[in-house]
Amino acid sequence: MDTSLREIYNEFAETYDKNRGLFDMTEVFDSFYERLEIKKGRLLDMGCGAGEPFPRFFIDRGWTVTGVDFSKRMIELASKYVPEMKTICADMREVEFGPDRFATITATYSLFHIPSNDQTALFNKFYRWLCPKGKALFTYATKEYTGSDEFDGYKEFMGQELYYSHKSPDKLYADLKEIGFDIESRDYRDIGNETFLWVTVSKPAGDMETSH
Numbered sequence: 001m002d003t004s005l006r007e008i009y010n011e012f013a014e015t016y017d018k019n020r021g022l023f024d025m026t027e028v029f030d031s032f033y034e035r036l037e038i039k040k041g042r043l044l045d046m047g048c049g050a051g052e053p054f055p056r057f058f059i060d061r062g063w064t065v066t067g068v069d070f071s072k073r074m075i076e077l078a079s080k081y082v083p084e085m086k087t088i089c090a091d092m093r094e095v096e097f098g099p100d101r102f103a104t105i106t107a108t109y110s111l112f113h114i115p116s117n118d119q120t121a122l123f124n125k126f127y128r129w130l131c132p133k134g135k136a137l138f139t140y141a142t143k144e145y146t147g148s149d150e151f152d153g154y155k156e157f158m159g160q161e162l163y164y165s166h167k168s169p170d171k172l173y174a175d176l177k178e179i180g181f182d183i184e185s186r187d188y189r190d191i192g193n194e195t196f197l198w199v200t201v202s203k204p205a206g207d208m209e210t211s212h
Contacts, residue, residue: 041103047110
């Protein structure tokens with residue numbers, strides 16, 4: 001992720017308090033949580049921002065949560081709002097964890113800021129890091145948001161030009177299946193007058209990570 005995007009998110013942190021609650025994720029969380037076969041464990045939240053809402057939801061249910069974000073100011077807010085969460089200030093493409101480490105991985109409103117050419121490598125890491133029966137939930141940009149089947153460029157958000165990148169849904173699904181994921185749900189959701197694709201994938205029960 002480029003320096004300008006990091007600076008923009010540092011600036012967003014300054015107005016975060018005013019916009020808390022703008023995007024209600026309760027329904028998303030409830031539907032995802034119901035799918036989980038592992039009801040308590042370790043969550044990795046990629047692009048955690050200020051730690052709301054997903055880290056907060058999981059911590060309130062007894063989970064151990066690690067959050068990764070490249071914005072120092074957002075990480076500072078996370079220490080305020082979700083002090084129980086372990087935080088790592090880094091580009092999500094550069095962090096490393098051991099295999100079969102997390103029961104759940106979430107990446108809400110974050111993956112589409114990574115070039116589409118880098119996304120497959122990150123999904124491979126997700127697969128390696130997940131426990132068998134573990135699940136991941138992520139938000140993906142599509143033509144409903146960018147206007148194009150595939151996109152690599154900038155769009156305005158909250159007065160700033162942000163970088164977005166995505167493949168077509170069909171190419172995304174093909175990548176996920178090639179990696180080994182089972183695709184459990186693919187829902188287009190309008191939240192805060194923005195429509196994105198929400199995808200839930202799972203790692204098969206018998207697949208202990210050794211080679212991916």
